[in-house]
Amino acid sequence: MNWIKSKSRSLFFKIFLSFLAIIVLFGLFYAVIFHLFKSSLQKEIIDTSQQAVHDTAERFSYQFSRLQVLLFDIYNHADLIGFNNQLRQQTGNEVNYLKARDVMLQMRSDIYNPLFFLEDTLIYLKEHDFVLSKSGSGNAPYMLDRSYTSKQYPYAFWNSYKSSGESFSLLPAAVYRIHNDLSEKKLMPFVYQQLDSRYQIIALIDIDKAAQSFFGEPSDRSLAILNTNGDVLYTWGDLRANELPTFAAGQQAVLKDGTYYFAEAGDDGLTYISAVPYSHVSAQLSRLTGALLLIFSLSLGVALAASYFFSRRLHKPVKQILTTVLNRKTHAPQPYQGSINEYDLIKSRIQDLLREKEEIRDRLNKQKSVLTSYSYISQLKSINTDISEWEDFLSDDGSFIVVLYHIRFRLNPSGEPPLQTDQAVRHMLEHIHLFTAERYPDSHTFQIEKNEIISIFKREEAGKLEKLLEEMKDMLNNETELFLVTIAVSSQVHDSSGFNEAYRQVKALTEQAPLVEESQLVTKPRTLPTTVHLSPSQEKGLLDALQEGSDSRALQIIEQALAALQRKEAGIAQFRFFADAAASKIIGYAEMAQIDRAQLQSLKQWGSRLAECHCLREYQNVFRQLIEASCALIRKKKDSGEEPLIAMFLSIIHNQYAEDLSLDYLSAKLNLSSAYLSVYIKEKTGLNFSDHLLGIRMDKAKELLTRTDLTVNEISQRVGYLNITSFNRTFKKAVGMTPGAYRRQQVVQTHASSG
Structure with missing residues (x-):
């Protein structure tokens, strides 16, 4: 006892005990977390099983609905109706059995569909005791007792069978012996017969194969299908009808005799029950428990070994120091008796260790800070977003309102956004989420695009929501030098299927919003200007200014057009459309001026900056830089003295005169209006478009008539005339004689000059 008491005051024992205390605390913490995790996992396994039977019910319901359509189509097949009528009205060879063959061929295509x-599928014509099937036809006793043999459904059963008042009847599954391949299968009859009908359709469903596809291999699970009266129609796996529990109203899961039973009512009126032994749930938990216990045991062993090792390492130097001190100071006075003998001796004999003690204290404080941070991070990691809340939100009945926050980041003078946009959007998402969740806890906020955030509110009054969004807009307006936000509010959505339409609605509202330098709230559509193009006079003035290299005149025209759009309160999308069209004309003219490719690429980069403009000043600045750069390059190119537009026009008609050229085609190719192009060509060359084209075609026709042996018809096609009559008339009007006369004249002149 004394030995234990003395050891308990040693440094080694105190340190080792401290480590053990920490290990115990972490062990308790782990046990609590494991218990909570185990409960959560068990619930998750049960929910998964419930979802499995729900999915199975949906698949079977869909399958039975498809079979109803199939049986209805077979029942109303024109050849089947005709064949039945013939059997009733005619006898012997007068019956056209080819109609029955056509019916069987149609059935086979459906039956062989996996x-x-x-x-x-059996068509039982009860009045004539005749059956049609996929493999042939025959009398009913043979087909129902020999081809498909079942104790539960013999010929006598079908001969006396009458529906219970409904056209479609699903009968309990039974084992059939199939004569064709001498096999046995469990089949479920699905019968369709109208009350006044003289025949019935019997679909024999391979229910085991369907269950395997819809439910999966039974292994340790089972499935039962019950009709509306609670009678068992089919069981899959080790499940007996007398084992099924009774479910209370609204109850979906029951634990009975060590087995979980999960029930799901299908849309077809049937009830689907899945049985999962509790051992299946516990086996999964046991595997997880075993793995976690193994990890915990290994962690505990490592922690104990590390505790002992570090305790020894801390204790050994102190023991050596004490040995040295005691050996040198054998007659030292009795020190003050504290709780630890070794530290009492160290404090009384080695004052220098005080400095080291302070360093150790600082180190421990830092370690404490690290441990505190670690604890905080662990708490953060333990937060688990429950996705079922979002699923419940969508599945709950009621109306919804969708709010879209469209974020437009401003440009700085260098043309770049002043923020890291991805990080800024994440911060805004978190801020909007906290702001809305505080008022409306049931709301959901998430990022849908790189610059779009969506909030969805459930059953909120529009007035209250608009007040919240007004506060949000005022708050966002404090950052207008960095970004502008358009907040668009949809009309009420009555169920989750309308979310796509609501998103398109708020997307359209953001595009209709006016171009203003503040965040704005848009709740309904507005009337927009009908045209956002340059007028013909503005387009002509712009091209004249570009041709002269006058950046001031060109910029004035663009700024006037932008100001007009601003006065008309054009939408954001309309500004973007106008900017793209105007930039295309400016860059297109620079291309016609045959600007160097590298320089032209720099102009296109300026044009692409227009997509980042979000206010009138930004559009004006980018257009100024684009126009100044374009005019500078055009002025430099004009030193050659060549009209770029006329040069390109002449190049086109000289190379493509044989094609179906028109002024509209050229204006589209040169990105100009046809009226302006016609006036421009006449002004610069003295001839209009048609005169130029006619002259080139006639000169080429003369050359071909003189230098080749081509026929007049071939020449007319080579110079762009598909109709030889039109070519002859045009040639005679232009030259004064027909093409044939012109060729003869040239031949005579050639011979005369050679003679």
């Missing part, structure tokens, strides 16, 4: 899971 998605229907059909073994066969």
Whole structure:
């Protein structure tokens, strides 16, 4: 006892005990977390099983609905109706059995479709005791007792079968012996017969194959299908009808005799019950528990070994120091008795260790800070967003309102955004989420595009929501030098299927918003200007200014057009459309001026900056830089003395005179209006477009008539005339004689000059 008491005061024992205390605390923390995690996992496994039977019910319901359509189509097949009528009205060879063959061929295409899971479809003409199937036809006793043999559904059953008042009836599955391949299968009859009908359609569903596809391999799970009366139609796996529990109203899961039962009512009126042994749930938990316990045991062993090792390492130097001190100071006075003998001796004999003690204290404080941070981070990591809240939000009945925050980042003088846009959008997303969740806890906020944030509110009054968004707009207006935000509010959405339409609605509202230098709230559409193009006079003035290299005149025209759009309160999208069209004309003229490719690329980069403009000043600045750069390059090119537009025009008609050229084609190719191009060509060359084209075609025709042996028809096609009559008339009007006469004249002159 004394030995234990003395050891308990040693440094080694105190340090080792401290490590053990920390290990115990972490072990308790781990046990609590594991217990919570285990409960959560068990619930997740149960929810997964419930979802599995829900999915199975949906798949079976959909399958039965498809089979209803199939049986209805077969029942109303014109050849089947005709064949039945013939059997009733005619006898012997008068019956056209080809109609029955056509019906069977149609059935085969459906039966052999693997998605229907059909073994066969029988058409039982009860009045004539005759059956049609995929493999042939025959009398009913043979087909129902021999081809498909079942104790539960013999010929006598079908001969006396009457529906319970409904056209479609699903009967309990039974084992059938199939005569064709001498096999046995569990089939479920699905019967369609109208009350006044003389025949019925019996679909034999390969229910095991369907269950395997819709539910999966049974392994340790089972499935039962019950009709509206609670009778068992089918079981899959080790499940007996007398084992099924009774479910209370609204109850979906029951634990009975060590088995979980999950029920789901299908849209077809049937009830689907899945049975999962509790051992299946516990086995998954056991595997997880075993793995976690193994990890915990290893962690505990490593922690104990590390504690002992570090305790020894801390204790050994102190023991050596004490040995040295005691050996040198054998007659030292009795020190003050503290809780730890070794430190009492160190404090009384080695004052220099005080400095080291302070360093150790500082180190421990830092370690404490690290541990505190680690604890905080662990708490953050333990936060788990429950996705089921969002699923419940979507599945809950009621109306919704969608709010879109469209963020437009401003440009600085260098043409670049002043912020890292991705990081800024994330910060705004978090801020909007906190701001809205505080007022409306049921709301959801998320990022949908790189510069778009969506908030969805459930069953909120428009007046209250608009007040919240007004506050949001005022708050965002404090940062207008960095970004502008358009807040668009949709009309009420009555269910989740309308979210796409609501998003398109708020997207359109943001595009209709006026171009202003502040954040704005848009709640309804507005009337926009009908035209946002340059007028013909403005377009002509712009091209004249570019041709002269006058950047001031060109910029004045663009700024006047932008100011007009601003006065008309054009939408953001309309400003963007106008800017793209105007920039295309400016850069297109620079291309016609045959500007160097590298310099032209720099102009296109300025044009692409227009996509980043979000206010009138930004548009004006970018257009100023684009026009000044374009005019400088055009002025430099004009030193050659060549009219670039006329040069390109002449190049086109000299190279493409044989094609179906028109003024509209040229104006589209040169990005000019046809009226302006016609006046410009006449002004610069003295001839209009048609005169130029006619002259080139006639000169080429003369050359071909003189130098080749081509026929007049071939020559007319080579110079752009598909109609030889039109070519002859035009040639005679231009030259004074027909093409043939012109060729003869040239031949005579050639011979005369050679003689």
